[in-house]
Amino acid sequence: MSALKADVIIVGGGIMGASSAFFLRQRGLSVILLERGLIGQQASGVNFGNTRRMGRPIEQLPLSNRSREIWLKFKELFGTDVELLLNGHLRAGFTPAHEERMVKYAEEAKSFGIGMQMLGTKTLHERFPYLAPEITTGCYAPHDGHANPRLAAPAIGRAAVRAGAQVFENTEMTSLEKDGGDFVATTADGRIFRAPVALVTAGAWGNRISTHFGEPVPMIAKSPQMCVTEPVPYAIGPTIGAIAETFEQVVYFRQVARGNIVIGGGGHEPADIDKRRAYVNPARTLYKLKSAPRVMPAFDHLHIIRVWGGIEGYMDDSRPAMGPSARVPGLFYAFGFSGEGFQLGPGVGEVMAELIATGATSTPIECYHIGRFATPVANAA
Amino acid sequence: MGQPRVIIIGAGPAGVRCAETLVAAGLRPIVVDENRRDGGQIYRRQPDNFTRPYDKLYGTEAERAQALHASFDALRGKVDYMPETLAWNIFGGKLHVVRDQRSRSLPYDALVICSGATDRLMPVKGWHYAGTYSLGAAQIALKAQACSIGRRVVFMGTGPLLYLVASQYVKAGADVAAVLDTSPLMRRLAALPKLLARPAVLRNGLALVSYLKRAGVQVLTGITPVEITGSAEDGVRGVVIRDNRGHERSFECDAVGMGYHLRPETQLADLARCTFRFDHETRQWLPEVGEDGRTSVPGVYLAGDGMKVLGADAAEIGGRLAALAVLKDFKFMVSDDELQGLRAEQAKMDRFRRGLAQAFPWPAQQAAALPDDAVVCRCEVVTAGDLRRTVREMGAQEANRAKALCRVGMGRCQGRYCGHAGAEIIAHAAGVPLEQVGRLRGQAPVKPLSMAVREEVE
Amino acid sequence: MNHRFVRLAETNRARVRIVIDGQPVEALAGDTLMVAMLNNVRSLRESEFGDGRRAGFCLMGACQDCWVWTAHGTRLRACTTVVAEGMNIVTTQPEATWANLA
Numbered sequence: 051m052s053a054l055k056a057d058v059i060i061v062g063g064g065i066m067g068a069s070s071a072f073f074l075r076q077r078g079l080s081v082i083l084l085e086r087g088l089i090g091q092q093a094s095g096v097n098f099g100n101t102r103r104m105g106r107p108i109e110q111l112p113l114s115n116r117s118r119e120i121w122l123k124f125k126e127l128f129g130t131d132v133e134l135l136l137n138g139h140l141r142a143g144f145t146p147a148h149e150e151r152m153v154k155y156a157e158e159a160k161s162f163g164i165g166m167q168m169l170g171t172k173t174l175h176e177r178f179p180y181l182a183p184e185i186t187t188g189c190y191a192p193h194d195g196h197a198n199p200r201l202a203a204p205a206i207g208r209a210a211v212r213a214g215a216q217v218f219e220n221t222e223m224t225s226l227e228k229d230g231g232d233f234v235a236t237t238a239d240g241r242i243f244r245a246p247v248a249l250v251t252a253g254a255w256g257n258r259i260s261t262h263f264g265e266p267v268p269m270i271a272k273s274p275q276m277c278v279t280e281p282v283p284y285a286i287g288p289t290i291g292a293i294a295e296t297f298e299q300v301v302y303f304r305q306v307a308r309g310n311i312v313i314g315g316g317g318h319e320p321a322d323i324d325k326r327r328a329y330v331n332p333a334r335t336l337y338k339l340k341s342a343p344r345v346m347p348a349f350d351h352l353h354i355i356r357v358w359g360g361i362e363g364y365m366d367d368s369r370p371a372m373g374p375s376a377r378v379p380g381l382f383y384a385f386g387f388s389g390e391g392f393q394l395g396p397g398v399g400e401v402m403a404e405l406i407a408t409g410a411t412s413t414p415i416e417c418y419h420i421g422r423f424a425t426p427v428a429n430a431a
Numbered sequence: 432m433g434q435p436r437v438i439i440i441g442a443g444p445a446g447v448r449c450a451e452t453l454v455a456a457g458l459r460p461i462v463v464d465e466n467r468r469d470g471g472q473i474y475r476r477q478p479d480n481f482t483r484p485y486d487k488l489y490g491t492e493a494e495r496a497q498a499l500h501a502s503f504d505a506l507r508g509k510v511d512y513m514p515e516t517l518a519w520n521i522f523g524g525k526l527h528v529v530r531d532q533r534s535r536s537l538p539y540d541a542l543v544i545c546s547g548a549t550d551r552l553m554p555v556k557g558w559h560y561a562g563t564y565s566l567g568a569a570q571i572a573l574k575a576q577a578c579s580i581g582r583r584v585v586f587m588g589t590g591p592l593l594y595l596v597a598s599q600y601v602k603a604g605a606d607v608a609a610v611l612d613t614s615p616l617m618r619r620l621a622a623l624p625k626l627l628a629r630p631a632v633l634r635n636g637l638a639l640v641s642y643l644k645r646a647g648v649q650v651l652t653g654i655t656p657v658e659i660t661g662s663a664e665d666g667v668r669g670v671v672i673r674d675n676r677g678h679e680r681s682f683e684c685d686a687v688g689m690g691y692h693l694r695p696e697t698q699l700a701d702l703a704r705c706t707f708r709f710d711h712e713t714r715q716w717l718p719e720v721g722e723d724g725r726t727s728v729p730g731v732y733l734a735g736d737g738m739k740v741l742g743a744d745a746a747e748i749g750g751r752l753a754a755l756a757v758l759k760d761f762k763f764m765v766s767d768d769e770l771q772g773l774r775a776e777q778a779k780m781d782r783f784r785r786g787l788a789q790a791f792p793w794p795a796q797q798a799a800a801l802p803d804d805a806v807v808c809r810c811e812v813v814t815a816g817d818l819r820r821t822v823r824e825m826g827a828q829e830a831n832r833a834k835a836l837c838r839v840g841m842g843r844c845q846g847r848y849c850g851h852a853g854a855e856i857i858a859h860a861a862g863v864p865l866e867q868v869g870r871l872r873g874q875a876p877v878k879p880l881s882m883a884v885r886e887e888v889e
Numbered sequence: 890m891n892h893r894f895v896r897l898a899e900t901n902r903a904r905v906r907i908v909i910d911g912q913p914v915e916a917l918a919g920d921t922l923m924v925a926m927l928n929n930v931r932s933l934r935e936s937e938f939g940d941g942r943r944a945g946f947c948l949m950g951a952c953q954d955c956w957v958w959t960a961h962g963t964r965l966r967a968c969t970t971v972v973a974e975g976m977n978i979v980t981t982q983p984e985a986t987w988a989n990l991a
Contacts, residue, residue: 088832095835180988200835204825280843280879280956280964281937285985309937330875332520332527336534339882348988351963353879355843355953465950467971472949478919478971481899549951561932561944562893568948576924577899603897663941665931666893685893696951809946809954812938843953848946879953879966 053242056080056216058406059235061223061259062252063087064094065392066384068207068217069399070249072128075213077407082243083207083215084235086222090203093253093391096360097274098314099199099304100289101393102139103164104191105155107369110394111162112413117397121197124396129212130205132197133307137287139194140178142185142345148293149187156189164191180285180346185292196289196304199392206396226259228378247406249382254323254363256385260371260420263378267423268366269386272318273328273359277335279352281309292345298334301341311352313338321361328359364388369418372398373405376421382406383420434458435761438526438537440518440699441545443471444743445735445750447503449543452754454509456763461511461537463518463528465878469503471547471735472567473743475575476500488574490599491635495743519876521702524730529880533887541730541757544699545750546737550592550690552848553797556805557659558689559812561666565848566690570596579605581686585670587611587656589791590692594639597688601646608684610643611672613691614791615653625786628779649682651675656797659687691793693740694851700738701873703731709866713788714795715851716870723770724753725760732756745780748773795865798855807856808849810842815856822860830869833857843879846871893944894927907976908960916972923948923955923967926978933957933967935982962987 058074060067063085071083101121103114125131143149149168156166169188175181178188211217222238226248233248250259254271261267284305291302294315301315316337321328335357342349365371365386375381382405384398391398397413405411437453439446442464453460468476474496477488489496506512513530520527525536550565557563564572564580566588572578573596583606586597597610619626626633643650653675660681661667671681700718701707706727707716717739724732734753735746752773759765801807803816821827821837830853833839839853840846846853850871858865902917909930916925923945926933932942934957945955948968955967960977 088829091832204836208825279882280953283982283985283987285988329522332522332534332536332875333886335520335875335880336884336886339880339884342882346988348962350881350883351987352882353956353964354876354882355879356841356845356874357876358874466969477899480902480919482901483898549947549949559936559940559943561942563946565947565952568946571948572894572924573897576894576919576921577897578894578924578928579897581893582895605895605897666942666944806940809952812936812940843956844951847951878950879956 053234053244054082054216055244056082057245058082058247058249059084059233059243059245060249060251061226061235062250062255062385063089063207063217063219064092064251064253065090065203065206065395066398067249067251068203068210069396070251070384070402071210071215071217072206072213073399073403074406075210075215077403079407081210081215082245083210083217084221084223084237084243085217085219088219089207089217090200093360093362094203094395095200096276096358097199097362097389097392098276098302099196099312099392100139100302101134101197102191102194102289103162103393104139104159104166104189104194105141105291106390108158109414109417111159113394113397113401113415115162116400116413117394120396120400121393128205128209130201130208132201132205134195134197135307136193136195138190138192140288140290141189141293142181142290143187143293144184145186151293152187152189165193166191180348182343182345182347185345190288194289198306202392203395226262233380247380247382249384249402249406251384253385254321254361256363256371256383260383263375263381265375265377265420265424267371267386267420269363271321271323271361272364273321273330274314274318274362274389275316275330275334275338275357275359276312276314277338277354277357278313279311280355282311282352284309286311290345292341294341298337299341301338301345303342313342315341319359321359323361326361328361330357330359362389371420372415372418373420376419376424435540435757436538437461437541437543437757438463438539439543439545440526441471441547441735441737442466442469442503442514443545443547443735443746444474444499445545445737445746445753446471446543447499447506448747448750449545449734449754450506450510451502452751453757454506456758459510461513463513463516463526465515465517467515470496470500472571474499475571477575481577483577492743499747517878518699519878519880521699529884532881532884534884535887539730541732541761542703543724543732543734543753543757544703544737545735545746546696546699548693548695548736548740549847551692551694551793551851552689553691553794554801554805554807554849554852555656555659555689556802557661559806559809560659560661562661562686563659563667564686564688566592566596566688569688570599573599573603579603580688581667581684582606583608583684584686584688585609585611585682585684586688587670588690589614589794590690591636591787591791592690592692594636594643597648598639598642601643601648607648608682609649609651611654611656611670612650612652613654613656613794615675618792619790622786622790625782625789628782628786632783692787692791693736695737695740697737698845698873698877700726700731700733702875702877703728705731707870712785714793714865723756723774724749725756741777741780741784745777745784748777748780752777795855798852799859801856807853808839808842810844811838813837813839818853818856819860822857828857828861828863828868830854830857830871834871840871845874891930892928893931894924896928905972905974907972907974907978909978910980920972921968922957922965922970922972922976922978925972926957926967930980932980934980937982958983958987
């Protein structure tokens with residue numbers, strides 16, 4: 051069977067892959083995107099939907115800022131409204147120690163244009179009267195916000211197709227090999243694809259491919275534990291996250307324009323990447339029921355109507371594998387965003403396209419190089 | 432081995448007979464039920480301070496209702512009865528229940544899910560107006576609350592329940608404007624051989640129709656629903672249909688009772704990770720069930736309408752069979768004669784049920800005929816046009832994908848009332864077989880869970 | 890016409906007084922909240938998404954269409970809640986202030 055050829059093969063159609071496909075097309079490169087299921091079905095579609103910059107590791111902020119510029123033009127660029135609401139992000143704390151942490155971060159991140167404001171108790175409760183009295187301190191990033199993760203990656207994927215990317219859904223890649231100057235991908239339905247460049251954006255499954263090329267990464271698959279309330283009148287502008295001492299106490303929430311309040315936290319469950327199953331543990335739902343009213347007492351009056359989980363890839367050091375391969379020319383990675391990838395998605399796509407097309411990117415991503423996991427033995431091989 | 436811990440979910444006919452059979456074998460099952468009182472739906476008990484006698488409430492089924500209630504009353508000291516308790520999740524071999532905002536997790540060796548059914552609905556333009564109810568709702572209003580759903584009621588849909596509820600309303604003194612059956616009369620004749628499997632039931636059914644006609648109620652068959660008319664502020668004003676000759680007819684009313692048979696409540700079976708298979712005959716996904724209610728998951732059993740809609744009498748048999756399956760699987764002595772007898776009874780019921788499905792088919796073709804502005808998902812107010820756009824412009828060809836992109840089935844009821852029609856619309860718009868559209872994935876909680884719920888400290 | 894449901898029998902029961910949208914009304918002991926309300930008003934709530942008034946649908950706790958707000962900001966499923974003396978129901982959406990009532 052003759053192979054379908056392009057400049058770049060992208061493996062994995064989440065927000066990273068879809069976005070990379072779109073931006074590679076903007077640069078005139080031909081793209082084949084292989085997705086086993088449907089675009090945006092895995093981590094990209096089940097995450098909390100936060101598009102915050104505040105709180106990210108400092109070294110991630112340039113990438114996050116770059117991505118934000120694209121989010122601001124989402125409808126214009128990708129043609130779909132994905133319910134982006136930029137009513138801020140509020141980090142809430144209960145103790146002076148929490149205040150200290152937030153002040154420290156605000157100081158470290160002050161040159162990145164996030165516009166963070168520390169709020170004292172009185173101001174906090176005046177501006178956000180629904181907060182529990184136990185919340186004494188907060189840091190507010192007025193320009194952050196949230197969007198609908200179920201819509202975003204599929205919208206970018208459709209835009210990539212309109213821009214000329216060849217996207218193959220329901221197409222499972224069974225092997226990826228380097229053959230001379232080309233990468234050759236074979237799929238379960240017997241098709242063959244060739245390109246001189248391969249980009250692995252396979253999320254929780256990225257490690258399988260990188261391991262195959264001699265670059266294993268310490269990543270595990272976990273399921274976020276999400277739930278959502280019935281729709282109630284719109285009252286909560288910012289996404290809100292409360293500082294917690296334990297994973298069980300972690301709670302964050304956002305209200306969508308239609309009124310439902312999405313609530314995450316309470317820890318994670320293991321996810322099965324072989325069976326592609328992820329479950330929500332009722333105990334973790336109950337943790338959220340307990341911790342959410344500690345932040346907003348009115349939660350006690352509401353009801354959860356649905357829970358969901360999914361499969362996300364978490365690296366040991368909570369940083370992605372992003373950039374060129376350390377071992378194989380023409381191979382690139384952008385996976386393992388450890389539960390923080392949604393906001394970065396559009397920016398990652400733009401950066402990877404820039405990197406692949408020009409050989410370099412203006413956004414610092416060296417600390418995400420997959421080579422950081424290489425052992426001396428592997429290097430010598 | 433010690434006594435297996437058995438939990439029965441549901442205190443309707445299936446759950447009650449299951450409990451009875453287990454108690455007779457010396458077990459003490461837990462019986463969890465969401466309602467205040469036992470009886471399920473068809474044998475729903477009226478409040479304590481109501482006075483209507485059994486024959487008024489249950490008509491031809493008065494004796495069965497009385498027998499069932501008496502049986503459960505006799506069981507009260509021999510089972511751990513948990514009324515007003517919602518089974519909201521199953522995880523890690525435990526059933527998660529909530530009562531009075533206290534959640535508990537109950538371990539089990541065997542779980543018998545007798546979760547019953549709801550009405551099966553095919554949307555019609557205007558069915559979101561206040562005053563539109565399911566047939567079951569109309570019946571509950573009368574049976575459990577002695578009310579009619581409106582001053583002047585139209586009943587529309589198909590199936591025996593249509594005629595039963597309508598005649599109950601007439602008998603109780605309500606004003607019934609019309610009974611509108613989408614199934615052509617001819618289909619009943621064609622189904623006669625199967626319907627004769629239960630001659631008494633067939634006779635009762637025919638008697639209902641003639642009762643309605645004698646009472647002066649218009650009964651039309653082979654109709655096509657066109658619209659429920661009304662206003663956003665005041666609700667239903669009337670019903671417009673096309674009769675079996677294609678002529679448009681309207682009926683003034685302020686309430687509509689609507690339904691097309693029943694659909695099993697399968698959310699708990701889904702959460703228990705039972706496999707499902709597509710039933711071509713009734714065009715829906717049902718939990719895969721082996722002999723006597725065994726599912727694909729060891730230790731999980733189904734009985735009654737929550738397994739497959741076979742009616743209340745079959746539910747009682749199914750409950751007994753599931754109990755015997757549990758006993759057998761846990762190495763208790765079980766009478767093979769009893770098993771064979773019950774299975775034969777159930778087979779007869781199944782033949783009758785297939786006759787009903789043939790006589791009163793699910794009007795699948797109405798889904799494709801829905802105008803674009805007809806609401807499909809009542810919870811999220813998603814129209815047929817929204818759903819078709821999601822198929823054609825966003826490429827959604829599968830139920831969960833369509834839900835993710837346009838919210839159909841994403842509301843409070845989790846697709847109970849829009850799921851089937853939604854799938855039919857997707858299949859038609861995508862040009863794929865209905866089976867390929869799949870089914871909405873079950874997600875906990877089975878019903879809305881109060882955020883004031885806290886885990887009970889044992 | 891200021892009610893939707895029609896009582897056909899069982900009217901000889903104790904009275905129960907509740908408040909709907911600030912108006913005191915009467916129901917009968919043993920009524921569900923839905924029946925109590927719909928014997929006094931024509932609908933239970935406003936649909937969140939602009940299609941108008943709702944009055945319940947299934948009466949068996951399955952459709953979740955009959956959730957109503959109380960004046961204190963709590964939520965009740967009207968068809969599975971028994972009416973009780975003093976219940977105080979509002980049939981319109983509270984404004985954003987629902988979040989401040991705790």
